[in-house]
Amino acid sequence: MAVEVLKPGLFSNIQDRGRFGFGKYGVPKSGAMDACSADFANDLLNNDPSSAVLEIAFFGPKLYFHIDASIAIAGLEAEILLNDRQVPINKPFFVPKESVLDIKQVWKGNWVYLAVRDGFQTPEILGSRSMHDGITTRKRLRKRDVLGTVALSKSRNFYESNLVFDAKPYGRNMLRAFPGPEFDLLSKQGKSLVQTPKFTVSKDIGRMAFPLGGLVEKGVGSMLTGPVLPGTVQLTTEGKLYVLMRDAQVTGGYPRILQLADESMDILAQKRPGSKIGFELMDF
């Protein structure tokens, strides 16, 4: 009985660095939507970077700690209450046993990450603790779920940290991206258009994809199914852009117009629905 879920929140799930080597079975890599923030939460506790964290979307959860814990929550901005008192984001702190931690609301961005010392000890399936429908038994937390943790050793139960979260990159509205394999299917105008901040993050965002509002150009159609990666920007038949995210399928049949730089995936993950973005084309 380590950490018990009193309220699951909108969509809370465990993520680590993801699954490698199972793409040939059609298994997505998964992993944290904002990998940079997830890593920062672990860094604040001096954790191994492979330690599993709790990924929290928009609001919730409410957690009961049956044990003492050393934790940190990382991301842009959120209202976090420990036993009804505000605690800061992006700083490690001690949670005494029998405490209630309430991550009430994510104020800036879409996701925040809760790390515990030495990571959550939930089941590892196909080499990762990342939750995914059809792979792990749970795809998200439910009320009364229990998350295992490693017991704190008496000598190391609190961490100070001088690390400062760098929020600046998240302010960019032009996301660095490389031309995708089918970039040249776009006309000259299409190529210019994707380099302007005219695309809106849809309200239908999720771990698989971020659809974008705004038209590029029609008529390119589908192609023979090819490999795709998280961060691939596809052009749909209607001419809209569709950014594949961490839980995206491994293969796809739409033209791959752009490929986000790694940092751009983290930045895009934290763009609220309605945000306007464009792509800054990089040379290889």
Add this chain to the structure above:
Amino acid sequence: MNDQKPTFKRYGERGILISWKLGMDENLLRFILGAKKQILGSNIKSIVEIIHTYNSLLVLYDTPIKNIYGEIKRLKNYISTYSSSQKTKPTCFHIPVCYDPKFGLDLELVKTKNNLEIPEIISLHSEPIYTLYFMGFLPGFLYLGTLGEKLHIPRKERPRKRVEKGAVGIAGNQTGIYPKNGPGGWQIIGNCPLVFFDPKQNPPTLFSAGDKIKFHSITLEEHRSILEQVKRGEFSIKKEMHGR
């Protein structure tokens, strides 16, 4: 296949996409699988994974590729020196499918559009020995080809919000089986009671690209019975080495 020169393109900072100008082709698949094995067995330590589809190989590295020309040259070398003279004997699996209208939701549609009687649809689908080209779309979703021309039908314009686990679908020159419940855009003609993906096993599936698949028609009762056997872990899939 060595004179079919592929193109090499960067795909993100850590990927190289190798593409051939062909569609679904068994010879190309054999070549791609052999080349993949060759590259993975090489001394290039920074390659983490290689994903393939009908006509592509995506080689993924663990860090951003610094010397792209050198890397492409190295891959080109592996591919051009690879010869598919080694004869691999793929496994042929016999897969039971129930084509009863209870499961074959789009049998009538295929009958109308392709001007075929339903028994014809069933025999056209279950006669050939298909090749497993790759897995994708969902964990354990098998992309099988080549579907006979008489059965060619486009995928649905609006995918179904939910297809059953085991649903057997056709689209274009492909056929496949949905490994779990979920949305699906292919035309559904039957259902297979087997498990195609079990994450608790390693490997999580019985099948590998290059394997052969042969369907055979079963009754509703047989479908129910096999489903029970599978649940109890008592079902053994029939298989043999394929090819002369």
